Amino acid sequence: MKYIKDYKDGDRVFDIYLCKHKQSAVTKNGKSYDNLILQDKTGTVDAKIWDPNNPGIGDFDTLDYIEVYGDVTSFQNALQVNVKRIRRCQEGEFNPADYLPVSSKNIEEMFAELLSYIRAIENKYLRKLMEAFFVEDTEFIKTFKQSSAAKTVHHGFVGGLLEHTLGVVKLCDYYCKAYPLLKKDLLISAAICHDIGKTRELSLFPENDYTDEGQFLGHIIIGTEMIGEKIRRIEGFPSLLSGELKHCILAHHGEYEYGSPKKPAIIEAVALNFADNTDAKIQTFTEILNASTESGWLGYNRLFESNLRGTKLE
Template identity: 65%
Template sequence: MKYINELHEGNKMTGVYLCKHKQPAVTKNGKSYENVILQDKTGTIDAKIWEPNSVGIADFDSLDYIDVVGDVTSFAGALQVSIKRARKVKEGEYNPADYLPASKFNIETMYAELLQFIRTVKNPYFSQLLSYYFEMDTELIKAFKNSSAAKNVHHGFIGGLLEHTLGVTRLCDYYAKAYPILNRDLLITSAIFHDIGKTKELSAFPQNDYTDDGQLLGHIMIGAEMIHDAAQKIPGFPEKLEHELKHCILAHHGELEYGSPKKPALAEALALNLADNTDAKMETMKEIFENAGDNNGWLGYNRIFESNLRRSSEE
């Protein structure tokens, strides 16, 4: 078995993979086929079963582990697998640790660094709020360490939420030093809290899919509610500070069409939006290049960046 990040166009895929998603579809000509997403710890790859009723294709469902034989091709600049044979495997034929993508960085080391940032916050109300969730809430801490930051766009792996939050917090720490107009305590607190709602928006791996709360409310609203709930338990928490912090959370996607209920009205909200966008986009670009393997040429049009992409020259 080759890991997904080792596959290249023209390879034969053989081995056990997690079926992250499976859905029937129909071509423009009315022919039935199945869309499949295969996953291992290095990432995911799109796959198609063009002959779903053939002898070599046994029954399996989403979140089953399947033994696959297929051809690796390329479509629209991305690798894709044409599955020829597939069967559901039994427990004991695979090691689950091989199929859950995880951060390349040590989770406990990252969390220790996040706690260091928390301890630099001087405002007593923000400090208590951060401690309430990130030092005392053991259930939240466990979820925060193991959650992804997205279903599939960026940081979509175990530890991804922590890695992304730390990246955003580092950028905000730099902004606070570079631009004295910024209230550092508000900015650092909002950076650490900005995606906390994703602990409830997305289910745990291997599903890593939207929960009912995620579908109905979304992580931005969930995060603002979590801040309000905790602030109510801290005696004397100023309403003005709560509203400013919640505004940063509500505006951190920057634009209404990107899911923000509000556009940034505070300098700290603007800085948070820029940091969030920077970390998300740079990680997305990194993952695109990693998935491209040794391909140093043009990778084709990418809908996220609305551009044809390639790596820069080394010389």
């Protein structure tokens, strides 16, 4: 099988892929065509069916596994597939594990490392709250391990939410060493659960799309509600501590225009915002570099509002 990450301009494709998305469109000249997103475990690629009525294009839909015959071309510094033929595949012709993007890091090892941070929390209320999610709630644990951290922007793969969470926790752990004023137990707890709402905001792969709850509320509100539900079951949980923890979650995007219901009002919320933004931005840039087939200037990127430059290691 030729994986998407190995595509080069001019390649010929004849393999099975997951159709992550299918949408009909019309050119400026009124000609119908189909936009597709093909996916395997290494990533996604845009594809075009310029002649949907071609008898070689079989019936298929979003989330079907399809055998694709076509050519890889470059358009505006991005690769895409010009599809000539498609056949919908039957169960047994493919292994689903080949088509779901998965973290390059070991999921169980990352989760064990996350648990080590929970065991180190000295505040009994915060430790009990973290254990309620990450030790006692088996359904939550299963979903958390499988969830992505985003639909497309960063950590958009199985295990992505865990990988991002651990990255944020490690940054916050460093902040606590560098800035002793920070309340370590509060900041580490906030880092561990800052994105737990994404377990309900996004569906699991292969869909990895926004749920109704995610569209209505978003992961920040969902996560705050999830924390509130667990806190109510912990007798004597201090109200001020509850408010500080929830505030960190509500403010972790930092600015209203980035979807944050609150702006940081305590130093731990400021630290969490910086850690979250750092891990997300560095991972986003990493994924851009990994997806690029070019060195040098890569063109303007709207997320960074800058013309980005990549350098291939020799």
